[in-house]
Amino acid sequence: MEGLYCSEAPACSEGPLAPEDSKMLEDERVLNNLLQLQPFTIPSQNYFKHIQHDVQPFMRKVVTKWMLEVCEEQGCEEQVFAVAVNFVDRFLCVCVVQRSQLQLLAAVCLLLASKLRQCQPLAVKLLSCYTDFSVSQQEIKAWELLVISKLGWDLSPITAFDFVDHLICRVPCLSRHPADIRKFATGFLAQAITEPEFMMMEPAALAVASIASAVQPSIPMHEWNAALTTMAAAVNLDPIALHPIIPQIEMVVERDAMVLPTVPYQSHEPLTPTNKQQAPEPMDIFDGNKTPTEVTDIHF
The missing domain is CATH 1.10.472.10 (Cyclin-like)
Structure with a gap:
């Protein structure tokens, strides 16, 4: 019975979630399945x-x-x-x-x-x-x-978050510090998802652009170009076509950062309407x- 015990901590509780499965991330079949399924749940039109x-x-x-x-x-x-x-x-x-x-x-x-x-x-x-x-x-x-x-x-639905770990593990300069890169990339990605201009974009393209935007200030330009090319090739995209998207995401993050609270949210327990620091x-x-x-x- 001990072999059936799941030690993964549920969301909204203390403790980390289950770690990523390297076998799943490195398997090309998983990434190919994501690419094949993503068109079916993209919003069909500009409503x-x-x-x-x-x-x-x-x-x-x-x-x-x-x-x-x-x-x-x-x-x-x-x-x-x-x-x-x-x-x-x-x-x-x-x-x-x-x-x-x-x-x-x-x-x-x-x-x-x-x-x-x-x-x-x-x-x-x-x-x-x-x-x-x-x-x-x-x-x-x-x-x-x-x-x-x-x-x-x-x-x-297939979302841009589904591609983040698959892309990071395929780029050597990013996989050296995957946790830090992932933290910034997912933050950029969450801000981009709130923008109406990105709502019909392919999740894979949005994931690549968000990661590239997040790491651009922290790595040399030649490594950044190589990382962008590698990530774009992994999801069958043209890296040149992604260049206009990257500064758009950077502008979104910069604009939103100007209105964020000066004290970052930190807590060791889930917040509720009775103990949250600042309610929406x-x-x-x-x-x-x-x-x-x-x-x-x-x-x-």
Whole structure:
């Protein structure tokens, strides 16, 4: 029985998660499967132009920043945020919503992503509390099945985070300090995911560009060029085509860093609405409209 014991610490608890499996990371078949599957869960269109009339790009930025803050304060695994944003984008591609329903959608997507990508899901009551109770627990539960059905029950998207470890281990100058490189790269990547301009980009391309942006100041230029070429070749991309994306990500990170708190978040226990250091501020994009209480208020 001892051989069946899982020592992996669940998310939202003390202790590290299970380490990466080097066999999986070095196996080309795994990376090829990721590349083959990624097109199926990329948002199918720019919904701001063709679907949504009340939701604007800046509103997506606000709601995804709120989602990121919730995930950080609750110590969620990094995939929870990326998967939740993917759910939001894909839902908005097929279903018209009002701006007053956007935070409700975000809370439901966080709930679903946490159920799928970490051991301990976020509580419905907790998510309602993070909305300053503008979204009720009943609304979140009512919308859960709606979101799943609109996503076609396809709840295992390939995200840019899936590629990070595979890319780092393939570049010698990056694999010397993989933990440090990974920390900065995933931070850049999380900020990029909040930007509407990157929502339809291939996850592999976004992962390469984020890693390249994160390591550019810390390694010589010839090593940086070699690393970019190696990573791009690993995911069948042209490195020249990635050059315009890299400064865009750097601008996003620089701009967001100007508004971050001066005291970094540090804690040895998961934060809750009663002990968190700084709660995500209620989103001010709804013009005072109250979230509808009926699922039928969506315009199909």
